[in-house]
Amino acid sequence: MQEEHRKAIQSNFVSLVEQTDLDHMVTALYEKGVFSEQMIEPYKDTNREVRLRKRQLYMDVTRRGPEAFGHLLDALSEAGYWDLVRELDPDSSLHLRQPRNPVPSTSKKSNESNYVSLSTEKKKSKTGVEASKNVDNAEPVMPHSKELPDPSRIPQFHVVKSTRFMEDNGDDIKLYRTRGANRGVLVVFSYIQFHNNVEAYRYGVDVDCTKLKYLFSEMGFKVLSYRDLTRSQTLDTIKFLKEAIVDTECVFIVVSSHGYELTGSSDNDIRCHDGLLIRISEIVEHFNNKNCPALRDIPKVFIFQLCRGSNEDYLTRPRSGWLGRGGAVADGQARAEQPRHAPPVKPSRDRPRDRIYSDILIAHSTLPGNVSYRDGMEGSWYIQALCEVFAARAHDCHVDELFTLVDRQLHARFHIQTSSVDRWGFNCRLYLHPGLYETPDHDIH
Secondary structure: OOHHHHHHHHHOHHHHHHHOOHHHHHHHHHHOOOOOOOOOHHHHOOOOOHHHHHHHHHHHHOOOOOOHHHHHHHHHHHOOOHHHHHHHOOOOOOOOOOOOEEEOOOOOOOOOOOEEEOOOOOOOOOOOOOOOOOOOOOOOOOOOHHHOOOOOOOOOOOOOOOOOOOOOOOOOOOEOOOOOOOOEEEEEEEOOOOHHHOOOOOOOHHHHHHHHHHHHHHOOEEEEEEEOOOHHHHHHHHHHHHHHOOOOOOEEEEEEOOEEEOOOOOOEEEEOOOOOEEEHHHHHHOOOOOOOHHHOOOOEEEEEEOOOOOEOOOOOOOOHHHOOOOOEEEOEEEOOOOOOOOOOOOOOOOOOOOOOOOOEEEEEOOOOOEOOEEEOOOEEHHHHHHHHHHHHHOOOOOHHHHHHHHHHHHHHHHOOOOOEEEEEOOOOEOOOOOOEEEOOOOOOO
């Protein structure tokens, strides 16, 4: 392997270990001839931690000859890890090829061009989706495996890039700072298949993940994606993320699974790969000011694509034409349980008191007690709407406005599902400024 390729792997080692699925990469590299059947046996040793096995895998790739790097890029691209391909290979076809044009400064103090607009030559395609075709049977129909879309295909929608930074207009609501190169991190936890078939296979979630990865990569985010983790693996990963996500301007965390209502509580249970449950509150509390001080004052947006009960929030049965190509199914059912209460913690007299939760926005695909619909071919209704809106309007709308438009799009497209947003001390406007960043020294690159 060439030294420049070896250095590229080494400089992106943490991202490779954290973002990729071990089983998929081992299989892909074996099929491409990078490793023999005997050589992949150590990577299957379940007595060793997954991260250690992945570290060994990528260390070994650097010793596998001149063609190994190309095979690695192919395997990553086929799996949808386009951000990693871009980082590893400056000449990748996945890079934004159009020249970077300087954008005039929006500062009143200077006329110098301090900003950079990252644009793309990809042809603009329709952000909308064809009107749903009529279906004779309104009952959910799962697509045949041969009809399932290829989740590794890059989605064909256009992400409009920003050409200027939004400025503080002097009112009481300030802006979160999102002008640097480390714009943000997207973390996706998707639960699709479950041990012993305790829950139905969640067709269409692969499509959701592919769209989200593409959308946020185009907006300049780093993407970390985890699929089918057990409860303990989920908690271990979250604990690691608290240490790994640093020096970033905002964090988006998407959780997609079957969900269950807790009677008398706004909290929800989420099904993990091993059939065990984890609560929304357990996930969010790991990122509060007490447990994750490194992200204090950093905007944290949680998106939960899951059912919150079994109610169907529409007045009459939907027409069959409202269903997509893969039928509409719900992601969970009601699960009654009394809420747990803990006594308040007595504050210390030696330290000034401060609130535990702030700068958190929680977006739900549906209302408390209601189902969340998912199309087996086109993905969940909510993520479809979210990707369309963020791609078209993130360049000129702040996040609060975006989620308002998402709900409007959800109603326009599907009529019967209502999303919701909770703001926990999320008191500034968050503009994502896709494709636009200000360098530390204000130079143009």
